[in-house]
Amino acid sequence: MDFAFDARTEDLRTRLLAFMAEWVHPAETVAQEQRARLESPWETPPVVAELTTEARRRGLWNLFLPDPRYGAGLTNLQYAPLAEITGHSPRLGPTAVNCAAPDTGNMEVLAQFGDARQRERWLAPLLAGEIRSAFAMTEPEVASSDATNIETRIERDGDDYVITGRKWYISGAMNPDCAVFIVMGKTDPEGSDIRRQQSMVLVPRDTPGVEIRRAMRVYGYEDHAHGGHAEIIFDRVRVPVSHLIGEEGGGFAIAQARLGPGRIHHCMRLIGMAERAIELMCRRAVSRTAFGGPIADQGVVRNWIADARVTVEQLRLLVLKTAWLMDTVGNRGAHTEIQAIKIATPRAVVDILDKAVQLHGAGGVSQDFPLAELWAAARTLRLADGPDEVHQRSLARRELGRYAP
Template sequence: MAWDFATEPEFQEHLDWMRALVRDEVWPIETVFDDLGYDGFKRAIAPLQDRVKERGLWAAHLPPDLGGQGYGQVKLGLMHEILGTSPLAPAVFGNAAPDSGNSEILALAGSNDQKDRYLHPLLAGDLRSAFSMTEPETAGSDPTLLQTRAVKDGDDWVINGHKWFSTNGSIADFLIVMAVTDPDARPHQRASMFIVDADTPGVHVVRDVATMEHPGESFGHYGNHAEIRYEDVRVPADALLGGEGEGFLIAQHRLGPGRIHHAMRWLGVSRRAFDALCERAVSRHAFGSVLADKQSIQNFVADSAAEMHAARLMTLHAAWKMDNEGASAARTEISMIKFYGARVLHDVIDRAIQVHGALGYSTDLPLEAMYRYARAARLYDGADEVHRQSVARRVLRGYEPTDVPSEHVPTRREAARERFADLLEAVTSND
């Protein structure tokens, strides 16, 4: 099958419009975000959100019947490359995590009542959500080890467990909780998903976990990672999202596209850092010439350009394969872009900081914040080592072991001479 990801002129106009809006209207908000607070930020972006909706680009990841455009992963990837240049841009376009992923889950597996109660208000910005799966006691890269339990009690389910890194958990109106409903089932059929209202008795938010990206625990209402204890949390039967035992299946529908969007957003961050690197290189003088004349800096530029180009092609190809052959067919490509893209993101930002010296290390530029953000890329959505292992296993399935008999095995040269003995004899005789 031939493959390409050419962009139609009409869609390219959308991308150009997005790029200008994000650069001219969203980037400046970054410098005053801490002063605005979350409520001020919402007021600041409300006019921008209206413009996005008028353009028809709001929540574009959703199917048309829910107000999205039904775009495939290639187009969504190109959009996320632009949105990735600012941590604030996704909120302007109605696809900020985790609400964007949760809206996809609700669109895929939610009942009509669940969509009315949660999805539509979520898309309208009237509700906020959290995805509560990761646990401090189990390996995050192996969700088959989850310990949180949901037990049937009459017509209700009772949930008990301990979660953390539930993004938005401390400010969410509702949480999507992954819990084991059948511990004796096959590993990927043990867990189910539940919608839990945040004010349900027994939902205890312990704290917002401080991280390298957000060192202070109290960093406002944007991007927190909550630790939560669920203690005898009772929810009705209709809180079950999808069917019993379908938690992993539903999560995979969320994670495949999500990893493509991550990788494309990383390219957006990388490009912004790369532009800063190049501008600095042609502007800063040291030891008799601009930095751009130094071989080490030229290597930084060349390596960064090549790595970003490779990562972009890999990601768009993974997106194209998902569009044309489905998520399962693109599993290897998605795993590759996850660990390769994370490394490119880190390395490009690191070089940009090095070229800027003390300025790059300071908070006067966004590079240091990008650097802290980049470190997490090697962890979330599965540690890089897990994705490398997954790629290697799938690649090696295409190879058969070579039988090595106990007797003497001819060398390649001996085998070749035996095969072409007649020809060699003829050539020798002619000589």
């Protein structure tokens, strides 16, 4: 068993670490200051354009796409440690190298399931970083953790589909650069196979009947880093039948294909966030004095730091194993491990961030440190892409199945 990264991964890691240190981390404060002066809080700070230009110059662009026609042609195992590095600065890191959700998942869908015209119209500008996109699945009226509950209707009318429904927490939709939504709804609500009732269609943002009703907050934050989370009304929105992705009834299968790699990306970025928290904890502990000595001398603080290091090393190995399985036996063969990382990683990283907040005192909950925002992002990922309990249910069912009479 070889734990070393291959030569290409190591080269990209070295270059990406240098880019983060020289460009991304210094830009964090600049972006915050620029955003405060923008007319709309959802506009992209100008410094981001400088980062993306430099990333492309350094050959650090579209690293997540395994198809060399569209991206770097990396395997899941090769990309995973790069996702971790961008997670050190979740506000800017993924966006700077055009590897930010939800665009990553949407580009994967278009690359894998889109036809030539869809790829030319939407995938090409997404790959170039010219537009952004959103994935519209979650609904406020149903338990969207079960995708078969989706109520949005996609009805055929001649050469068009007519879409009617209400979505919320649609990430990226507040960004004015968001030009297209991938909308999941039901084309056959009475179908006998509940996993063949759903389809996905492309809906341009400026289509009549699309109403961006409001921005949804996350633990009180308006998530500017991801272009906000919107509530959207689709009021008899009409698009051509050619906007269907794949085939009618294929929406559920496409969603599952989209979520597999996405969970690797999320979990590795979370590990990067945990590494950032450990660094901040250590710097704080050696620089602050309480009760006559450095905080670092307190036994409880040392325990927090030690436990955090052990946890991160365990999580990283599990996620990298899952990435390797996805490359060698596919999503289905990695089913148990995909469930496991989605359960374990956000939960553990939330705990590490909570300890880091505690160590920083009032500073930990302030805007002067990234910890409160990182905690909110990590806690949200215990819900996004399926809540913990859904993954626990699925994983336990498979485990029990091995012992069923």
